[in-house]
Amino acid sequence: MKLAITGKGGVGKTTLTALIAQAYADAGRQVLAVDADPSPCLAGALGFPDELRAKLSPIAEMDALIEERTGAKPGTVGGFFTINPRVDDIPERFSVDHRGVKLLEMGSVELGGSGCICPEAAMLKTLFTHLLFRKDDILLLDMYAGVEHLGRATVDFVDAMLVVVEPTRRSLGTAAQIKKLANDIKLDRLYLVGNKVRNEDEARFLEAETPGMPVLGYLPADMKVQEADRLGIPVYDHVPALKEAAAKIVEKLQRADGKEYPQGAAPRTM
Numbered sequence: 001m002k003l004a005i006t007g008k009g010g011v012g013k014t015t016l017t018a019l020i021a022q023a024y025a026d027a028g029r030q031v032l033a034v035d036a037d038p039s040p041c042l043a044g045a046l047g048f049p050d051e052l053r054a055k056l057s058p059i060a061e062m063d064a065l066i067e068e069r070t071g072a073k074p075g076t077v078g079g080f081f082t083i084n085p086r087v088d089d090i091p092e093r094f095s096v097d098h099r100g101v102k103l104l105e106m107g108s109v110e111l112g113g114s115g116c117i118c119p120e121a122a123m124l125k126t127l128f129t130h131l132l133f134r135k136d137d138i139l140l141l142d143m144y145a146g147v148e149h150l151g152r153a154t155v156d157f158v159d160a161m162l163v164v165v166e167p168t169r170r171s172l173g174t175a176a177q178i179k180k181l182a183n184d185i186k187l188d189r190l191y192l193v194g195n196k197v198r199n200e201d202e203a204r205f206l207e208a209e210t211p212g213m214p215v216l217g218y219l220p221a222d223m224k225v226q227e228a229d230r231l232g233i234p235v236y237d238h239v240p241a242l243k244e245a246a247a248k249i250v251e252k253l254q255r256a257d258g259k260e261y262p263q264g265a266a267p268r269t270m
């Protein structure tokens with residue numbers, strides 16, 4: 001199961017990715033979580049201790065590795081370098097494991113159509129494609145905000161995309177843009193996940209205004225989410241309501257896996 005988690009900035013992509021990752025790991029699945037945000041924070045959300053975080057560094061910033069693999073120094077424009085460098089050993093070599101979740105940090109990824117033609121972009125692009133071809137049990141991609149990255153390479157091979165929204169028209173607008181782009185490249189397994197939902201009215205609002213995607217679940221708004229951040233504890237451990245909501249989402253994903261996409265259906269979980 002390969003899932004990309006997308007949505008407008010600040011809606012809760014990283015919070016949801018961390019919750020789902022831990023829920024799958026606790027259910028005994030092998031999880032590879034990929035932080036594809038230019039400023040990584042999934043390690044923090046997963047509660048990686050400092051000594052493990054010190055071992056992590058974004059692939060995009062590994063200049064020596066990029067040069068070794070592509071034959072050119074990062075930052076070089078023009079000149080010769082391989083656009084198809086060896087990457088197969090990277091997930092094992094550079095991911096760090098904590099509580100059953102393997103984490104890999106990508107760093108800044110220029111995958112848009114007009115992305116730069118440089119060694120670091122070649123490296124990341126090849127690695128991304130490799131990750132999507134691998135046979136990981138569960139692959140989770142915490143994408144960066146917005147829609148620009150939704151190139152063919154990003155979503156061609158994901159099984160489903162979870163679009164996180166808050167109960168606001170703005171975040172639904174981004175969701176609609178994501179849907180359009182994803183449909184252009186023929187990805188039709190798109191699910192909405194409502195986050196920071198305070199009551200039934202807000203849940204109903206999302207259900208009524210969804211840009212044609214089934215609502216996979218809702219995560220309640222809870223001040224303890226920010227408290228968890230301040231205390232440096234994963235939301236999964238600190239906020240039972242969110243842990244439960246994530247478990248339900250994982251359950252639904254498992255049921256949906258391999259089954260027909262419920263067109264138009266908007267299953268409720270609240």
Ligand SMILES: Nc1ncnc2c1ncn2[C@@H]1O[C@H](COP(=O)(O)OP(=O)(O)OP(=O)(O)O)[C@@H](O)[C@H]1O
Nearest residue numbers: 009010011012013014015145196220221222225226
């Ligand atoms: N259910 C919730 N209740 C209350 N606060 C929340 C909830 N979910 C997320 N937050 C808060 O919202 C903020 C953004 O969350 P998060 O970092 O997960 O979003 P993001 O979509 O990954 O952001 P970015 O676009 O910057 O990567 C954080 O401060 C987080 O603590």
Ligand SMILES: [Mg+2]
Nearest residue numbers: 013014037041
């Ligand atoms: Mg994030």
